[in-house]
Amino acid sequence: xxxxxxxxxxxxxxxxxxxxxxxxxxxxxxxxxxxxxxxxxxxxxxxxxxxxxxxxxxxxxxxxxxxxxxxxxxxxxxxxxxxxxxxxxxxxxxxxxxxxxxxxxxxxxxxxxxxxxxxxxxxxxxxxxxxxxxxxxxxxxxxxxxxxxxxxxxxxxxxxxxxxxxxxxxxxxxxxxxxxxxxxxxxxxxxxxxxxxxxxxxxxxxxxxxxxxxxxxxxxxxxxxxxxxxxxxxxxxxxxxxxxxxxxxxxxxxxxxxxxxxxxxxxxxxxxxxxxxxxxxxxxxxxxxxxxxxxxxxxx
Amino acid sequence: xxxxxxxxxxxxxxxxxxxxxxxxxxxxxxxxxxxxxxxxxxxxxxxxxxxxxxxxxxxxxxxxxxxxxxxxxxxxxxxxxxxxxxxxxxxxxxxxxxxxxxxxxxxxxxxxxxxxxxxxxxxxxxxxxxxxxxxxxxxxxxxxxxxxxxxxxxxxxxxxxxxxxxxxxxxxxxxxxxxxxxxxxxxxxxxxxxxxxxxxxxxxxxxxxxxxxxxxxxxxxxxxxxxxxxxxxxxxxxxxxxxxxxxxxxxxxxxxxxxxxxxxxxxxxxxxxxxxxxxxxxxxxxxxxxxxxxxxxxxxxxxxxxxxxxxxxxxxxxxxxxxxxxxxxxxxxxxxxxxxxxxxxxxxxxxxxxxxxxxxxxxxxxxxxxxxxxxxxxxxxxxxxxxxxxxxxxxxxxxxxxxxxxxxxxxxxxxxxxxxxxxxxxxxxxxxxxxxxxxxxxxxxxxxxxxxxxxxxxxxxxxxxxxxxxxxxxxxxxxxxxxxx
Numbered sequence: 001x002x003x004x005x006x007x008x009x010x011x012x013x014x015x016x017x018x019x020x021x022x023x024x025x026x027x028x029x030x031x032x033x034x035x036x037x038x039x040x041x042x043x044x045x046x047x048x049x050x051x052x053x054x055x056x057x058x059x060x061x062x063x064x065x066x067x068x069x070x071x072x073x074x075x076x077x078x079x080x081x082x083x084x085x086x087x088x089x090x091x092x093x094x095x096x097x098x099x100x101x102x103x104x105x106x107x108x109x110x111x112x113x114x115x116x117x118x119x120x121x122x123x124x125x126x127x128x129x130x131x132x133x134x135x136x137x138x139x140x141x142x143x144x145x146x147x148x149x150x151x152x153x154x155x156x157x158x159x160x161x162x163x164x165x166x167x168x169x170x171x172x173x174x175x176x177x178x179x180x181x182x183x184x185x186x187x188x189x190x191x192x193x194x195x196x197x198x199x200x201x202x203x204x205x206x207x208x209x210x211x212x213x214x215x216x217x218x219x220x221x222x223x224x225x226x227x228x229x230x231x232x233x234x235x236x237x238x239x240x241x242x243x244x245x246x247x248x249x250x251x252x253x254x255x256x257x258x259x260x261x262x263x264x265x266x267x268x269x270x271x272x273x274x275x276x277x278x279x280x281x282x283x284x285x286x287x288x289x290x291x292x293x294x295x296x297x298x299x300x
Numbered sequence: 301x302x303x304x305x306x307x308x309x310x311x312x313x314x315x316x317x318x319x320x321x322x323x324x325x326x327x328x329x330x331x332x333x334x335x336x337x338x339x340x341x342x343x344x345x346x347x348x349x350x351x352x353x354x355x356x357x358x359x360x361x362x363x364x365x366x367x368x369x370x371x372x373x374x375x376x377x378x379x380x381x382x383x384x385x386x387x388x389x390x391x392x393x394x395x396x397x398x399x400x401x402x403x404x405x406x407x408x409x410x411x412x413x414x415x416x417x418x419x420x421x422x423x424x425x426x427x428x429x430x431x432x433x434x435x436x437x438x439x440x441x442x443x444x445x446x447x448x449x450x451x452x453x454x455x456x457x458x459x460x461x462x463x464x465x466x467x468x469x470x471x472x473x474x475x476x477x478x479x480x481x482x483x484x485x486x487x488x489x490x491x492x493x494x495x496x497x498x499x500x501x502x503x504x505x506x507x508x509x510x511x512x513x514x515x516x517x518x519x520x521x522x523x524x525x526x527x528x529x530x531x532x533x534x535x536x537x538x539x540x541x542x543x544x545x546x547x548x549x550x551x552x553x554x555x556x557x558x559x560x561x562x563x564x565x566x567x568x569x570x571x572x573x574x575x576x577x578x579x580x581x582x583x584x585x586x587x588x589x590x591x592x593x594x595x596x597x598x599x600x601x602x603x604x605x606x607x608x609x610x611x612x613x614x615x616x617x618x619x620x621x622x623x624x625x626x627x628x629x630x631x632x633x634x635x636x637x638x639x640x641x642x643x644x645x646x647x648x649x650x651x652x653x654x655x656x657x658x659x660x661x662x663x664x665x666x667x668x669x670x671x672x673x674x675x676x677x678x679x680x681x682x683x684x685x686x687x688x689x690x691x692x693x694x695x696x697x698x699x700x701x702x703x704x705x706x707x708x709x710x711x712x713x714x715x716x717x718x719x720x721x722x723x724x725x726x727x728x729x730x731x732x733x734x735x736x737x738x739x740x741x742x743x744x745x746x747x748x749x750x751x752x753x754x755x756x757x758x759x760x761x762x763x764x765x766x767x768x769x770x771x772x773x774x775x776x777x778x779x780x781x782x783x784x785x
Contacts, residue, residue, distance in 0.1 A: 134443065139768055141750035142427065149754050149768065234759075247550025254545035256714075257538070257557065257760045273445065282758050283765050286733050286741045287748050 019048050020200025022061030023210015029053045036194060039104025047193045050218035052226045058214035059230055062156040062183040065211030070153045070181035074129035081125035084206040088118045102166045102192035116269060117171040124175040131277050146288045151281040153181035154259055155234030158227040160220055162239045166192035169268045173239050176276035178212055185214045187224060193217035221245050228252040235259035235280050310627040312414045317405045322353040325361055326497035328368035329507030335360040342490055345411030346624050346633035346668040354490045357513035362522040365511040369453040369480040370528055372508030377450045377478035381437030388433030388475060390503040395426040406464055407624045409491045411633030412587050414625050424749055425468040431751035432472035442769055448776040450478035451554055452530030457520040459536045460486035460635050461590040467493055469766045470533050477775040482511045484523055488636045490514035538760050556764030556774040558756055560689040561717030564710035565595030569604045571722035577611045583720060583746040585673055588634055589693040593718035595746055597686060599706050602699045616673050617660040634669040643671050643692035650676050650685035681712055707735045716758030720746045
């Protein structure tokens with residue numbers, strides 16, 4: 001029959017890359033795809049080109065998941081983030097290949113990037129039950145009141161993933177958002193979306209409730225516009241936006257006073273600080289009167 | 301309601317404050333006229349008497365003030381924190397010394413009762429400077445990384461409801477962290493900020509570190525827009541806050557916004573009714589309800605609605621409205637004719653939409669801007685008076701049956717600044733507090749403030765926190781992960 005049979009070679013099975021929304025893997029509602037190539041221009045796959053409707057569906061899914069995820073215990077969230085690292089560790093080869101293709105890295109360099117991404121999940125897994133102690137606490141008010149400030153997730157966060165760092169950068173911007181109990185709609189690197197779409201498959205098998213992370217691929221500017229203007233999105237991380245787009249989106253985000261994290265130079269190979277954790281937190285301060293038990297005369 | 305004992309008038313003397321017939325802009329340590337010579341008058345809202353004529357800053361003046369602040373920034377930010385601290389401690393002390401004068405001044409210019417300026421505003425103003433003074437030499441330990449850096453020149457725009465307190469909230473953390481400031485007070489209440497300029501002079505504060513530019517909204521916009529301003533801090537309406545967020549987009553200016561609110565005050569059936577009534581009253585009638593975190597939506601559990609409303613109406617009948625300088629006055633004047641018109645129009649809309657209006661028998665003075673304490677029953681969530689911020693002494697009463705319903709209704713708002721919870725059940729307080737989307741939650745109390753306690757909103761009530769350790773963040777550059785020096 002064919003040359004393949006004669007040489008006893010097997011024809012590989014291509015993967016249809018799909019979005020990850022609400023714990024499911026839909027194609028783009030628009031039916032559109034775009035060509036993804038490696039760093040040398042060789043065709044890798046057709047990635048879904050998400051539409052405005054896909055973005056809206058992702059926000060609905062993220063909102064639906066917010067109550068359960070933000071209400072989960074910090075310990076539980078930490079376990080699940082760690083579980084993501086476990087799942088990734090087992091599928092390392094796939095991600096090394098995808099990152100090498102996407103970013104034109106040697107296999108060993110790509111392996112280092114994937115290792116760093118896995119370690120980043122572990123790092124954030126440890127933060128879930130510590131951040132409240134670091135940025136919250138009791139306030140010594142001048143009066144008979146118990147007064148406590150606690151951080152809380154701000155809600156649904158849109159993240160434009162960094163354009164160049166297709167996997168480590170991606171993990172570095174979504175892990176802190178969900179570590180603190182937010183849910184996220186992430187727009188993958190426009191040029192190199194495949195590691196992000198594959199990450200969806202890992203998240204789906206990591207005990208992470210559907211809708212906590214939603215992954216869209218396509219044209220960043222096209223998908224970002226409706227997300228920045230969306231009235232049910234609480235915050236936006238503009239990591240993957242250039243200056244012109246960032247300004248446009250920041251203006252749109254003012255409409256419902258979204259919290260905005262502006263693009264800034266970040267070396268994703270460095271251990272992050274806590275800025276990405278705190279950028280999507282609100283501080284809630286609760287007051288309650290204290291009684292005056294034994295105000296005088298009591299002794300220890 | 302006839303009272304057994306009438307109160308004799310107990311006015312605070314105005315002689316402790318000496319208001320000049322005119323004031324200039326305070327730029328680089330000197331008072332000067334506006335470049336285009338424009339002035340405006342500030343009046344006492346309780347009498348409509350003209351108190352003084354004040355220079356109105358234009359674009360050119362803004363530029364001059366920002367230049368002065370930029371120049372002063374170099375030395376001020378390089379001062380050891382311990383020296384900056386001492387300046388702030390000095391300011392705190394001078395405010396304490398002059399607090400009676402400032403309280404009378406604030407009451408004259410703003411219209412709020414002397415008992416509030418004397419017992420709430422001024423002590424808090426001094427306390428804010430005192431609190432942030434102590435941070436100036438401890439910034440390495442504030443949790444923002446090692447060696448956090450100031451941003452530069454801060455452009456600050458403040459409202460008229462707590463003129464001097466909002467100034468303190470803005471200036472104290474800015475100076476403690478090594479920034480210099482250009483501040484625009486509200487056009488209806490510029491005087492206490494100009495008196496503050498004199499306090500800076502008495503404290504020996506270096507020239508240009510604090511600059512005060514009275515003016516209207518366009519002055520504020522020019523300040524926010526100025527390319528050499530690094531940080532914008534605004535307290536005021538949500539509409540203006542959104543405009544500012546658009547203005548600073550793409551500029552890299554750091555911005556914090558403290559905006560409007562429509563606070564829910566939730567009273568459960570097991571609440572201590574007498575305390576709750578006091579909390580409701582202070583929640584919505586403190587400062588004539590002109591408070592962004594006012595408890596303007598009362599959510600009462602249905603089973604106690606009648607009992608609570610009876611008590612509340614009885615209590616409202618004892619409130620004394622009138623001369624703000626009288627020490628027995630509970631309700632003073634509305635800040636301006638414009639604000640009075642806004643309150644009046646929203647209240648008329650409330651009636652037109654079918655809510656039931658009630659006020660105690662209440663005689664209003666013949667001159668000045670006044671509005672009787674008012675409550676609305678038969679209010680639904682769709683009513684304008686349940687959704688829009690009125691910023692006046694107007695309470696909308698809604699009911700609920702279950703804690704879940706109370707939370708759902710409380711959160712059904714574009715705003716998320718404050719909320720109150722009244723119940724004797726501790727677990728219910730904690731459960732409800734954790735579900736409310738609001739930045740400040742008062743349980744079994746209301747409208748409490750403290751410099752150590754972070755204040756600020758969720759959702760469209762703005763972003764950032766003022767007060768406490770959190771309040772420093774607004775004035776510091778993001779820390780470097782490696783703590784670079």
